[in-house]
Amino acid sequence: MTPSSELTLGTAVDWGFAATVGRRLARPGPASSDYTRRQVIDELTTAAAKAEPPVRDVTGLVTEGAVPAARIVDRPQWIGAAAESMRVMMNGSETPKGFLTGRLTGAQTGAVLAFVSSGILGQYDPFATNNGAKEGCLLLVYPNVIAVERQLRVDPSDFRLWVCLHEVTHRVQFTANRWLSDYMSAALAMLTRDAGEDIGQVAIRLAGYVRARGRQTPAADGSSSGILGLVRAVQSEPQREALDQLLVLGTLLEGHADHVMDAVGPMVVPSVATIRRRFDERRHRKQPPLQRLLRALLGLDAKLSQYTRGKAFVDHVVSRVGMERFNTVWSGPETLPRPAEIEEPRRWIDRVL
DSSP states (O other): OOOOSSSOOOSOOOHHHHHHHHHHHOOOOOOOOHHHHHHHHHHHHHHHHHHHHHHHHHHOOOOOSOOOOOEEEOHHHHHHHHHHHHHHHTTOOSSOSOHHHHHHHHHHHHHHHHHHHTTOOEEEETTOEETTEEOOEEEEEHHHHHHHHHHHTOOHHHHHHHHHHHHHHHHHHHHHOTHHHHHHHHHHHHHHSOOOOOHHHHHHHHHHHHHHHHTSOOOTTOOTHHHHHHHHHTSOHHHHHHHHHHHHHHHHHHHHHHHHHHHHHHHHOTTHHHHHHHHHHHHTOOOOHHHHHHHHHHTHHHHHHHHHHHHHHHHHHHHHHOHHHHGGGGSOGGGSOOHHHHHOHHHHHHHHO
C-alpha cells in the first residue's frame, strides 16, 4: 500500500494529537504468544530482504546503496509513523496556529488512522526521515499479517513472503525513481493549498455537481465515485489536476506491484495460487453496511479499484512491449499515464512509445 492522500485534505492538523488519539482508538491485535510475535517479526524481516533480488530482476529497476532492513511494527507504532509521514508530506508543523482547529482535525485524523491500522499489511513510506534526512522506510504491520493468514488458513511463511513481494516492489519503485516522492509532494501541496476563493464560487461549482448527479443513475455497486465527485466539485481546477495526478500515480504504483507480485510469486512462494485466490475472495467479500460506508468515505473502495485497474494496465503494456519498454513509464511526469490511458493502455503506448 502506498501513502494515501484520502486520509486528510487539511493542513491545520495537530499531528502529535492525531497520533495520540489514533493509538487510543486502535483495536488490539489478534491474541498471540510471545513466541509467535518473535517468530513473525523475525520472519518478516528476513522475507523483506529475500524479496528484494527477485523483485529487482523482474522489474529491471536498479537501486543504489545498501537495502535498509524493514521496520516491523504493531498497530500503534504504525499510527505514529503514519502521522509523522503525513506531517512531512503536508509540510505541517507539530503545533498549528489554531489550537482548537488543530486538535479537532487531529482527532478526526487519529480516528481515521485507527480504523485503517487494523487492515493495512504493509506500506513503503518514501517520506520517512532519519536525523532530519529523508530516506524512506518499509513498514510491515505484523498483527495484521497474523490476523489475515489465520483468516485465510494459508501457510504463514508463504503468506509473509508474498506480502513482502508487494511492499518491496513499492520500495524499489521509489528508490529507483527518486523523482516520484517530489512529484507526490508537489501534488499534495497543491491539493491542500487554500485556493483563496470566496464561498460563492465554491457554491456555484457544488450546485452544478448536484444538478449533474441528479441526471445520472446512482452507481449500483455502492462505489465511492459520488464521494470523489463531491470532493472534486469544491476544488479549484489546479486542485482537480493534482487529485488526478495522485489517483493515476496510485493506480500505476499499486497495479505494478500486483503485477510484479504475480510474476515473482510462482518462483518463490510454493502455495501462491491458493494465497492469491483466497486473498482476492477476501478483498471482494461483502461487508456490513456501516463498514462499507466508512470504506467509501475514506476512499478505501477506490483503493481496491486501483489494484484492479492498475494491474490491467501494466499486464496489457508488458504483454505487448515487454518490461524493459514498459519502464519508460518511470522516466518522468510526462511519461506517466493520463487518466484515460489507464483505461485504454494502447493510447499510452501510442503516445509514449
